Amino acid sequence: MTTLDTEIVIIGSGAGGAVTAATLARAGRDVTVVEEGPWVDPGALEPFSLDEMVAKYRHQGGAAALGAPPVAYAEGRCVGGSTEINSGLWHRLPDALADDWRERHQIEEFTPEALGRYADRIEEELTVSKLPGAPPESSAVLARGADALDWRSVEFARVFRYDQDHRGVKQTMARTFIPAAVDAGATMLPNCRVDRLLRSGDRIVGVRCTRRRPDGTDEDLTLHADHVIVCGGAIQTPALLQRSGLRRNIGGGLKLHPTIRVAARFRHALDHADVPMHRITEFGPGLEIGGSASRRSHVALALSDSTADYDDAMDDWEKVAVYYAATHDGVGRVTTLPGLRAPLVTYRLSEGDMSRLGRGLVLLGEALLAAGATELYPSMTGAPVVRRREDLVSWWDAVTRSRTNLMTVHMTSSVRIGEDRDRSGADSYGRIWGMRNLRVNDASLLPDAPGVNPQSTIMTLALRNADQFLADG
Amino acid sequence: MLWFERQLVATMTRHLDPDGRSRVSNYVEGSLTAMPEHLRLCVGAESLALGLWARLPGRLGGALREGSAVSLQALELHPLNPVRQYARLMRSLVLFAEQELQPGAGG
Numbered sequence: 001m002t003t004l005d006t007e008i009v010i011i012g013s014g015a016g017g018a019v020t021a022a023t024l025a026r027a028g029r030d031v032t033v034v035e036e037g038p039w040v041d042p043g044a045l046e047p048f049s050l051d052e053m054v055a056k057y058r059h060q061g062g063a064a065a066l067g068a069p070p071v072a073y074a075e076g077r078c079v080g081g082s083t084e085i086n087s088g089l090w091h092r093l094p095d096a097l098a099d100d101w102r103e104r105h106q107i108e109e110f111t112p113e114a115l116g117r118y119a120d121r122i123e124e125e126l127t128v129s130k131l132p133g134a135p136p137e138s139s140a141v142l143a144r145g146a147d148a149l150d151w152r153s154v155e156f157a158r159v160f161r162y163d164q165d166h167r168g169v170k171q172t173m174a175r176t177f178i179p180a181a182v183d184a185g186a187t188m189l190p191n192c193r194v195d196r197l198l199r200s201g202d203r204i205v206g207v208r209c210t211r212r213r214p215d216g217t218d219e220d221l222t223l224h225a226d227h228v229i230v231c232g233g234a235i236q237t238p239a240l241l242q243r244s245g246l247r248r249n250i251g252g253g254l255k256l257h258p259t260i261r262v263a264a265r266f267r268h269a270l271d272h273a274d275v276p277m278h279r280i281t282e283f284g285p286g287l288e289i290g291g292s293a294s295r296r297s298h299v300a301l302a303l304s305d306s307t308a309d310y311d312d313a314m315d316d317w318e319k320v321a322v323y324y325a326a327t328h329d330g331v332g333r334v335t336t337l338p339g340l341r342a343p344l345v346t347y348r349l350s351e352g353d354m355s356r357l358g359r360g361l362v363l364l365g366e367a368l369l370a371a372g373a374t375e376l377y378p379s380m381t382g383a384p385v386v387r388r389r390e391d392l393v394s395w396w397d398a399v400t401r402s403r404t405n406l407m408t409v410h411m412t413s414s415v416r417i418g419e420d421r422d423r424s425g426a427d428s429y430g431r432i433w434g435m436r437n438l439r440v441n442d443a444s445l446l447p448d449a450p451g452v453n454p455q456s457t458i459m460t461l462a463l464r465n466a467d468q469f470l471a472d473g
Numbered sequence: 474m475l476w477f478e479r480q481l482v483a484t485m486t487r488h489l490d491p492d493g494r495s496r497v498s499n500y501v502e503g504s505l506t507a508m509p510e511h512l513r514l515c516v517g518a519e520s521l522a523l524g525l526w527a528r529l530p531g532r533l534g535g536a537l538r539e540g541s542a543v544s545l546q547a548l549e550l551h552p553l554n555p556v557r558q559y560a561r562l563m564r565s566l567v568l569f570a571e572q573e574l575q576p577g578a579g580g
Contacts, residue, residue, distance in 0.1 A: 049573060049578065050574070050578075054500075060503065060507040060508075061504075063508070295578055296573075296575070296577070296578050297569045297573045297578060300569070300572045301565055304564060304568055307549055307550065340511060341510065342511065344509075344511055381549070381561075405561065
């Protein structure tokens with residue numbers, strides 16, 4: 001058993017943990033970051049490839065929230081967390097949503113102006129910007145479809161740094177805030193799983209870990225600390241808290257952005273290197289329409305989901321890309337099970353969600369056909385392939401709980417913040433109720449699903465809470 | 474992997490040489506092992522049940538045992554949701570690996 005001492009342990013190195021670590025280390029605090037996954041050179045593997053899935057995804061991408069229908073989900077498990085595997089899209093929390101959350105959940109210092117100041121700082125450091133030059137064709141078709149139907153669409157900014165030739169490099173946490181934290185004196189411990197928090201009354205005195213050595217063997221490690229900040233994401237954070245005996249308002253209220261997909265075939269080739277950065281915003285909040293990663297393997301999966309014959313479309317896969325409609329009204333739960341490492345995740349879609357998914361699918365189909373798509377394959381078992389606008393109506397009836405195949409990469413809200421102790425797991429700054437030195441600072445804190453890519457909101461909140469930690473002394 | 478899972482993966486894998494087929498099989502095995510334990514338990518239970526069914530004498534078991542296209546489609550369109558989800562999971566794993574192992578997978 002190895003024992004180490006540190007002032008602050010940060011558990012997890014994704015969007016929340018990395019921002020927290022860099023902020024506290026730069027302020028001269030003694031920080032140790034514990035990450036369950038390995039260090040993987042951020043440029044070493046092709047984005048969204050099989051090799052990346054094996055190296056960087058938790059469960060190699062094979063996890064699902066149980067329910068009717070189940071929702072497949074993916075999380076990063078490496079230094080940098082899910083920022084290493086996402087598309088890098090950046091969307092500030094809409095002002096109206098910040099106002100709504102502040103009032104409904106009684107959150108202090110949660111005005112659009114206050115959040116905007118923190119978002120400005122993150123955006124400057126990460127060089128958040130729109131793509132210089134023309135968007136890739138797989139993205140442009142969304143804008144063209146929306147224009148043809150007189151709908152609003154937006155090109156999202158991304159967490160990318162571009163060179164003079166417009167070549168972009170995603171500014172993941174392993175490229176930015178983690179090196180910044182280490183440069184400022186933080187210690188990074190990859191391959192180190194935290195099994196439980198060590199509790200003494202209303203204090204956490206340390207964490208017990210299992211560290212994987214380079215030779216593949218495991219060693220027990222105990223880290224003693226004055227402060228513990230859990231940043232494992234909306235699934236792992238509540239699971240760790242529950243394993244450590246903390247259950248009050250922990251794990252319930254999980255929110256997802258379940259997506260239903262369509263593989264769209266066009267007459268011309270589409271580029272497949274980038275995830276589309278356009279979104280159709282005409283029907284938000286509540287319904288978002290956008291594009292997904294479309295390597296050949298993703299195209300094959302999306303085509304096959306309709307269970308129609310797709311060999312001909314697959315032969316033409318360079319003219320096919322994958323798009324989605326997303327909603328977020330349902331609610332789920334994360335529950336640890338005795339003896340099992342992985343928590344049980346459940347999610348119940350509301351009737352409103354099912355209805356919006358059906359509507360979203362039809363609207364997505366309309367936009368793609370208006371943009372020139374010739375064939376649409378929906379991700380529903382037994383649903384028809386659509387080639388004409390008037391046939392889209394057949395999808396309404398096909399969106400049922402038993403036939404619909406859903407997935408998500410956005411999980412939030414399993415330890416909600418707020419000043420109402422009966423409804424929240426943590427206060428306005430992520431301090432766990434009833435504990436003197438335990439905080440959460442990741443996607444779990446969002447009081448609701450933002451309905452847009454949550455990365456910006458997670459990092460903004462993390463910076464705000466880290467500043468508050470320093471202010472608290 | 475269980476017996477029925479191996480049969481299914483072998484039947485679903487297309488277009489690849491023996492080395493490619495072996496890599497697909499290894500990937501599927503790795504993915505099943507990496508799944509959350511409770512999900513792996515459910516998948517394993519279905520594999521055992523379907524494996525027993527496939528060993529039954531007669532037309533149904535025979536078709537499944539031989540992994541015919543008809544029987545695969547029957548699983549994917551089965552009226553029972555868990556059976557459909559099972560078939561979809563196995564098909565997705567095989568398809569993803571097959572496509573990723575071909576040159577130019579990224580486009």
